[in-house]
Amino acid sequence: MREPGGGRAVEVTPDGSAPMRAVLELVFARRPQLRSLVLDEYGQVQAFVNVFVNGRSIVDVDGLDTLVNPEDRVAIFPPVAGGNDDELVLRGVPLWLLREYLAAMGAAEQVAGKFAGEGWSVRMREGETPTTGTLRLTPIHVEFAGEREAVVAARETFMKKAMRGGG
Numbered sequence: 001m002r003e004p005g006g007g008r009a010v011e012v013t014p015d016g017s018a019p020m021r022a023v024l025e026l027v028f029a030r031r032p033q034l035r036s037l038v039l040d041e042y043g044q045v046q047a048f049v050n051v052f053v054n055g056r057s058i059v060d061v062d063g064l065d066t067l068v069n070p071e072d073r074v075a076i077f078p079p080v081a082g083g084n085d086d087e088l089v090l091r092g093v094p095l096w097l098l099r100e101y102l103a104a105m106g107a108a109e110q111v112a113g114k115f116a117g118e119g120w121s122v123r124m125r126e127g128e129t130p131t132t133g134t135l136r137l138t139p140i141h142v143e144f145a146g147e148r149e150a151v152v153a154a155r156e157t158f159m160k161k162a163m164r165g166g167g
């Protein structure tokens with residue numbers, strides 16, 4: 001989100017403790033182009049965007065009501081992906097959301113972490129969680145298998161869903 005956000009960091013200071021929603025409004029006042037990348041049309045954080053306060057996801061606290069103090073550090077970023085033709089590695093996308101994407105693509109969960117679509121299948125597993133500073137992003141390993149054309153199409157659709165709106 002650096003390019004559309006106008007750089008690596010935006011410094012804002014709330015007056016005392018403020019909910020994350022108010023802090024984001026301070027950020028959007030300085031970088032309005034970030035609003036649609038961070039929030040959906042209902043004013044909620046996009047499902048694929050990660051917001052952390054001092055390395056802890058606001059999802060694990062009080063969401064947009066999470067209190068932010070003037071000395072706190074907030075990090076906002078989209079999911080990241082890497083990998084090769086055999087395996088994708090996604091960070092910053094929760095496993096539950098990837099399951100929803102696969103279900104929307106017509107895949108049924110056969111056993112835990114194994115999904116089957118028409119002519120293709122996916123196996124997902126969590127990897128070891130490295131720590132980067134105070135942030136911890138569990139990598140999700142995603143392996144596609146099946147008929148070549150079906151796998152290519154399914155992988156492309158899956159990646160569009162998983163990486164939509166990335167910055």
